[in-house]
Amino acid sequence: MTCMEAQSLITGFINDELEIEELEEFIKHIESCSECREELEVYYALLTAMKQLDEDKNLSQDYSKELKEKIVQTQEKIIHLKYNYYRKKGVLVTIIIIMAVLFSIRYYFYTQEPENPVVESKFRLRYSFMEKRFDEYKTELDRYLEEHKEEGTTLPIE
Numbered sequence: 001m002t003c004m005e006a007q008s009l010i011t012g013f014i015n016d017e018l019e020i021e022e023l024e025e026f027i028k029h030i031e032s033c034s035e036c037r038e039e040l041e042v043y044y045a046l047l048t049a050m051k052q053l054d055e056d057k058n059l060s061q062d063y064s065k066e067l068k069e070k071i072v073q074t075q076e077k078i079i080h081l082k083y084n085y086y087r088k089k090g091v092l093v094t095i096i097i098i099m100a101v102l103f104s105i106r107y108y109f110y111t112q113e114p115e116n117p118v119v120e121s122k123f124r125l126r127y128s129f130m131e132k133r134f135d136e137y138k139t140e141l142d143r144y145l146e147e148h149k150e151e152g153t154t155l156p157i158e
């Protein structure tokens with residue numbers, strides 16, 4: 001993070017509006033750059049005093065000390081959020097592994113028994129049923145044709 005970037009985040013930091021990634025980079029920069037640290041202290045004193053006046057509160061005695069506390073709290077917050085993030089990620093990875101194992105077990109059994117006996121017998125049952133129905137229909141049709149054969153020949157055909 002450059003000094004320009006860090007200084008553009010100062011107000012965001014004071015108002016607690018930064019994202020965790022920004023916050024982490026910002027703190028890192030502030031810790032190592034005395035120029036930006038001074039800038040932050042000035043802005044912190046100014047903005048906090050303005051806010052306190054606005055809310056009719058007593059002005060703080062030591063802004064520098066308050067800022068130090070805020071930085072320490074922020075560092076703790078970053079560690080806490082990061083820990084939670086990795087813990088959640090760890091849970092997610094575990095779920096994915098379990099699901100992958102379950103799917104591969106299912107796939108293994110599926111390839112071991114390509115023919116499901118229940119499905120096959122059901123299919124055969126239905127097939128023979130349909131066959132019977134078709135035969136019935138066929139004999140009925142034959143009978144009908146036989147009965148109407150005489151009529152058919154008497155139809156006027158030119």
Ligand SMILES: [Zn+2]
Pocket residue numbers: 002003004006029033034035036037
């Ligand atoms: Zn800097």
